[in-house]
Amino acid sequence: MTLRKYLVMAGVSVFAPVGDSLLSYGMKQVGNIPIRRISELLLAIANPWIALGVLFLLAFFASYMTALSWADLTYVLPASSLGYILLALIARFALHENISVMRWLGIVLVSAGVGFVTTGPELTRKPPRRRSGGDVAVQRP
Amino acid sequence: MIRHAISNLNGWLAILAIVLSSCAGDVLLSRGMKQIGDLGALRRKRGLIFVFLLVSRNRYFLLGVGCMAFSFYSLLFGLSWNDVSLVGPAAASLTFVANAIAARFFLHERVDRRRWAAALFVAAGVVLMAF
Numbered sequence: 001m002t003l004r005k006y007l008v009m010a011g012v013s014v015f016a017p018v019g020d021s022l023l024s025y026g027m028k029q030v031g032n033i034p035i036r037r038i039s040e041l042l043l044a045i046a047n048p049w050i051a052l053g054v055l056f057l058l059a060f061f062a063s064y065m066t067a068l069s070w071a072d073l074t075y076v077l078p079a080s081s082l083g084y085i086l087l088a089l090i091a092r093f094a095l096h097e098n099i100s101v102m103r104w105l106g107i108v109l110v111s112a113g114v115g116f117v118t119t120g121p122e123l124t125r126k127p128p129r130r131r132s133g134g135d136v137a138v139q140r141p
Numbered sequence: 142m143i144r145h146a147i148s149n150l151n152g153w154l155a156i157l158a159i160v161l162s163s164c165a166g167d168v169l170l171s172r173g174m175k176q177i178g179d180l181g182a183l184r185r186k187r188g189l190i191f192v193f194l195l196v197s198r199n200r201y202f203l204l205g206v207g208c209m210a211f212s213f214y215s216l217l218f219g220l221s222w223n224d225v226s227l228v229g230p231a232a233a234s235l236t237f238v239a240n241a242i243a244a245r246f247f248l249h250e251r252v253d254r255r256r257w258a259a260a261l262f263v264a265a266g267v268v269l270m271a272f
Contacts, residue, residue, distance in 0.1 A: 065174055069174040069181075072250045073240060074256045078237070102270075105266075113259040116259040117259035119255070120255045124249070
């Protein structure tokens with residue numbers, strides 16, 4: 001893992017919870033949308049917080065796709081769950097929410113899971129597949 | 142009583158739909174990206190627009206995004222029948238375990254003990270964080 005790859009993983013973990021929090025904050029401002037006025041959901045994007053949240057989620061998707069292009073799914077998913085921990089810490093220290101003992105225990109378990117997976121290799125190395133009907137080394141004119 | 146049972150059943154059906162579709166989506170996206178190769182290296186070599194076109198024309202990527210969209214609407218359906226504190230963590234934690242199984246069989250990833258432990262710890266942690 002190079003520094004660039006760690007930065008991409010950090011992007012996966014950070015952009016998603018920040019984007020979700022921005023959407024949540026924006027939707028509280030927009031208010032409830034009843035089912036018969038569902039088209040108003042499309043106008044919600046005009047709220048600056050929601051627009052910013054969507055931008056963050058797009059950034060998350062880009063970094064998620066980049067991470068999947070060089071790492072296993074079973075590596076990226078647990079590693080990206082660092083975001084849950086980040087969200088809980090934002091809630092505790094920035095929003096001053098109360099965090100129960102159970103939730104702290106959950107944070108410890110998620111951290112342990114992240115620790116487990118990130119100490120291993122990020123990609124399953126597969127033996128190169130031989131093409132049928134011929135030697136790979138043979139050069140065709 | 143019956144109303145409560147129906148609401149519960151719909152909630153769990155939604156959770157099942159979310160888990161299956163987001164798992165399928167993740168596997169398809171992962172396969173598509175592996176097919177394309179290192180996006181960072183490609184961007185440096187051929188530019189951002191080339192990478193964008195390459196990704197947006199990949200069949201696995203498009204199918205994966207479709208599955209993700211289905212999963213999102215299943216989540217909205219689930220939220221209309223049951224509490225976010227049940228649907229969110231239940232779907233998220235079951236997806237971690239389902240993904241480990243799917244990656245083993247469909248992507249032929251080497252899911253060793255360390256990765257199983259990671260999937261189970263994260264799944265359990267997500268459930269606890271709902272309390």
